[in-house]
Amino acid sequence: MSDVGGTRGGIAPWGELVSAALLGTDRRAPDVPVRAGQEPAAALLDAAAVSTVRRRAGLRPAPAAERPAPAPPDPRPELPDAARRRLALLLADRGGHGGSRRGATPDLMELLPQWLAAAGEKGYRAPAALLPALLDAARARTDLRPAALALAGPRALWLARLNDDWKFALRGIGGAAAILARGDQEAVRRLWEEGLFAERVALLSATRRLDPAAGLALLTSTWPTERAEDRLMFLDSLREGLSAADEPFLEKALSDRSRNVRATAAELLSALPGSALATRMAERAAACLQLADGPVVVAEPPEACDAGMERDGLVAKAPAGRGERAWWLAQLLESAPLGAWSERLGGRGPAEIVALPVADGRRTEVHDAWCRAAVRQRDTAWARALLGKPSAAADRLTPIPGSDPVRAESSAAEAGSSRDTAKLLGVLPAEERAAWVAEFIASHGLSDAFRLLGVCAVPWTEPLGTAVVDALDIARDAGSYPWSFSGVMGLAERCLDPAAADRLDKLTARGDEPEDGSPGADGYWSEAFQRLVGTLRLRATMHAELAGQPTRPAGAESRVLGAAP
Template identity: 60%
Template sequence: MVAAALLGAERRRPPGGSVTALLDAAAAETVRRRAGARAVVPGQRPEPAPPDDRAPLPTAAEQRLATLLADRALSGPSPAGAAAGRRGSGPDLGELLPQWLAEANAQGYRAPAALLPALLDAARARTDLRAETLAFAGPRALWLARQNADWKFALRDGVRRRLPEERPEEAEQLWQEGLFAERVALLAGLRQRDPEAALALLASTWQTERAEDRLMFLDSLRQGLGPADEPFLERALSDRSRTVRATAAELLAALPGSALGARMAERARGCVSLGHMGRRGRTDRTDRGGSSGEVPPGTAIVVEAPHTCDADMQRDGVIPKPPTGRGERAWWLGQLVEAAPLEVWSEQLGGLAPAQIVTLPVADGWRDDLHAAWCGAAVRQRNATWARALIGEPGEPFAEGPGDPAKLLSVLPEEERGEWAARFVAAHGLSEAFRILGVCGVPWPLPLGRAVVDALEIARDAGSYPWSFSGVMGLAERCLDPADAERLAPLAAVPDEKEGESPGAGAYWAESFQRLVATLRLRSAMLAELREGRQEVVQEESEG
């Protein structure tokens, strides 16, 4: 029967001698198999999804969301800043989803039921969408995730919203019986509401957890880290797992006033001190360098890096083996200085302020190692004063400094970040600006937006091709103030080709600016749809 169906009645004689007989036999066989099948046991019907009482989306905003999701599904996720060839002059709708979701949540809307599957698919593909998507989707996202394993991330990321504060017994049960992802999310959510209760939950099963699980649970303590966590973290310094020990040491180093910080400070003080630079470049140590805050002539920083990494240092998180290409002593020094509280250096170095300390010469070629460690400490301890001193004025390219200015910039207040980035772009253009632009707030403040656009114009007038700046152009589409669209519209015109200019560069630049202006206009429209719709809802509620 199968051979006749596959080869055809012309090549293989079917059972019964005709096609009709073949189909009759197949139908009879199908009925026989179905009749012989055993009935399955019916499963329990799931409870209905919880209600969501938030306001529905306005019609225009719902249609806009459907368009954004459809474009994402067709084009797929595109990494921020990736050059994907010529995109044409149309906006990249998928990249506008994060802003749309953030604004929809700010206005308090609920997600349309019909679009929930597409929203969860988008969040599954892009982790940067998950928090806003789950907030927008509400309780129905968790309900759907229990029916579809593809959306299990929602159970992990959404469980922290699931348990009311007044039901600790449910939290205890989930901690004892839940899936690993649910337990991680529970611990993270509980740390936000009650850090000490979360710590007690973790301590109750710590000894029985697997090493990889202990590491993930320990990382949750970053949220709400406080003095009450110190005894537990001190015990974790003796953990069997090296990565667990290292994470515990990192958390203790970030905890103000911790005993580990004091131990690291004592070790670091023995490595770094003030000295005097002689005429022949010889440097001698001094005890303290005075306490007046003034810098005597010839003052320099003297470094005596550790010669060994003893067992106590290793217990406090110092990794003995350096990475390839790094010397042992420099590696140990960096870890000690990075873990020491930054407040120790003013006292150790003659009462000088951070801005004075970072300008001092460092003897014997230790400057980059020392400054890189201070940069790491400033980022870890979120110390804006030290970050400001280390990042300095935006006068030098990144490659010439020991630290990462983008990380240091992230420690500063948002307004200050924008101002520093604007001065950097004005001084150096866009060739090294992508990293610092990525840590600036959205929308960019007016000075930063103008500096970026001016730098793009300069690059265009110099005859460069726009894809050399595709990363910055992509950021500009998402981060420039939408109100700048009309001001930038003249840049979208195709300029006359100049002598010596790269062939077609002007047309390519015009296309890029057309896309920029179109994206800004689209952002302005979609924000207006959400905000104006909410105003109508508020007005109706007040009239009701």
């Protein structure tokens, strides 16, 4: 029964009703009955309602679809009641707070990743009633997916097979992890040979985490038939669990027809100081650096980039504005094992070598190459030596565009430096890393600290948290606006130890405006610190709820924190 062909019972065809609704009844008046005093738009809606009922009533019954199999059981414990209500509140606040000024209210959506991680650590399962909202949140934010799918468990995969909006769960980490957890080798083989590219990358990465040898065997089984762009991504997955057992495969990859695959294989081999490639690079690099009287390091770049060097990953053509020989030298130094330099440079340790002067103004390029080598080889002693004292480090930081809204550039005394201090810091143990950044902030403030804070473990140590808060308070006294430090303030909300909330209460009060300060800045700072303190207390409440502990925020505090009733 269709009314497409013409008017039936005084109701215009469905297509005409839709056109009138889109264009407006002022521009197109549909042929529908209009009661006395009724607006044309209301008459259009009435006609649409009648037409909809008619169209549905005209459908012929069809055989019932096969009922889906029951959802698999999830034996993990249920969330405590307060934590379940908290999750519902966090998922309901998915809209977040847009704009640069957020007021004093905590941003619940930004706390959802921490909540998911904490719930996962305790081994809880997501409530069945909240699974759709949890999957919707994970669909909207890819950073939530691993933790959200882990909390949702096997029922998320069951739901994803019934709703195309959630198909990502079948292709993501959750799908691969579930197959591996079952130990279904046939399913692993089938997914690897027949799955989508994203599914195969997730499967290879998950396999490497569990069993590096099994991951390598999976990759080698289809390597000759893979496309070059796929081989590159698969090869990059070998970073997980990289060891000497991967060397034979990587050596073969040095002869790959794709230049990018060869370069990635060479980079991975150079991260293995005992590999044959690392030995070859050490011999080449040793010919380029020597210790002259003074003592002083003399760097002599290679005269040419031969075929053997290119096979081992060196790129012959230098980037625009870079000398070819200097380019070759930098690549050799970053690929050579750092442990070889002690014998080559008079038995000195990393700190002594870094302190040596370098002739002909090559100090920056030599040290930058060593920085990249330290990151690649995860060499703590060299990273520590190259970082040096935090009080002097600001002069060596590299400008990272967009790293923090405070300042888009830094005063790099070593002109042309390309070192990444944040990556270098990531090589240090967590406590030492936090202490270094705390001292850096105490000496230089927050202008260059955003990326450095991003590599520090959460929650921040007490000295680091104190240094950040003190620097924010100094910026407040200087009369600037708080949104100039929005990046650091956002990190503080997520990373400060919640126990610091009571100590920060005094910062929420409004003070006197500095004479040369920005108008109204102190009020905005008071609001920002209120949000910071409120967020910290909310985080403490969340952890208590997950632990099943009683929480009783009262009055105004309950309204600010969005406490679960």
